[in-house]
Amino acid sequence: MAAPTQESTKHHVSPSDATTFVQSVLEGNGVSKEHSAIVAKCLVAADLRGVDTHGINRIPSYMARIRQGVLDAKAQPTLTETTPVIGQVDAHNSFGFVAAHMGMQKACEMARVYGIGMVSVKHSNHFGMSAWLVQQALDEGMMSLVFTNSSPALPVWGGKEKLMGVSPLACGAPGGEKPPFILDMAPSVAARGKIYKALRRGEKIPGDWALDAEGKQTDDPAEALKGVMLPMGGPKGSALSVMMDVFSGVLSGSAFAGHVTNPYDPSKPADVGHFLIALKPDLFMSMDEFKERMDYLYQRVVSCDKMAGVDRIYFPGEIEQIAEQTRKSDGIPYVDAEIKALNGEADKVGAEHIRVMSGR
Ligand SMILES: NC(=O)c1ccc[n+]([C@@H]2O[C@H](COP(=O)([O-])OP(=O)(O)OC[C@H]3O[C@@H](n4cnc5c(N)ncnc54)[C@H](O)[C@@H]3O)[C@@H](O)[C@H]2O)c1
CATH class of the missing domain: 3.30.60.50 (Hypothetical oxidoreductase yiak; domain 3)
Structure with missing residues (x-):
């Protein structure tokens, strides 16, 4: 019998144990309780949705940035209201999660009163999976647009050097009985x-x-x-990554045009920019009618005739919601190397090791 690969050896962790673990490592590195709770919630949300690329496995790289002094664990973002519907957060090099959370909270508050709220975030850091911000807006009953820029990884069309970021574009809208619309995509393949x-x-x-x-x-x-x-779709994907840089980098006053630092490079601050919009769905009709229309759209999308070889059609964000339901009950799977790296971070600050579910 072949030796089990890393992929086949999975250790399941309950979402609450993953959250407690991340919070204790963050607090051990000088992050406040309040900020640790926000970061842990966002990272575990990514793992729950099956976006394992942006979950708690990012902890070692984020902690390396704190230890190197290029991410300020204690920074408190500040917010300036430019107009009644426009605000700017200066992250002061805090966690991107904390600064963007503050920005979306303000955008929703503005949208509740004026119909729309727009917040630009500067001098920030990587905020992981964009969908947690879309979900934050959905929890407030809001539609949203969520943009960020990121470190160079992608050539512009026709170029060969890394210049633009693989900067995700995300947006969402609430449904009624049916799942909400959540698009969260990088402009790369x-x-x-x-x-x-x-x-x-x-x-x-x-x-x-x-x-x-x-x-x-x-x-x-x-x-x-x-x-x-x-890039996905050739020049169109590379144009989308330029668009993320215009709205998140140029407009905000953060780094742009290839000057954002990679989250795995602990040599200097990242200076990431974000752009967040919250929009009230019942601007042109009642909320009930909006939701009915969203449900009708959902139904039309998922019940259309399928191409050969396709068993089921999903609404954007639905695959991740299904993963979330499964992982909430079965736990989140991590491989040996990931558990070891996470426990290594716990050892550095005297925190308890991550608790793995027994019998799995
Ligand atoms: N913060 C950053 O700098 C950064 C950079 C890059 C990516 N990310 C994150 O990485 C994550 C993954 O990005 P990605 O582009 O690889 O996502 P992906 O390709 O897995 O999914 C993109 C979108 O397509 C939808 N989708 C996927 N398969 C589908 C199907 N069969 N039917 C219907 N819809 C489907 C998903 O629901 C999602 O909305 C995102 O959460 C993104 O925010 C973050």
């Missing part, structure tokens, strides 16, 4: 986090995700990280 995850897990990647340093297609994640990510 795949998020770069999927390459880091494959590297962590000793797996290969599909050949059409990235080019190596010589410009050749590769299925080796280590070689892919030396090269460039491929």
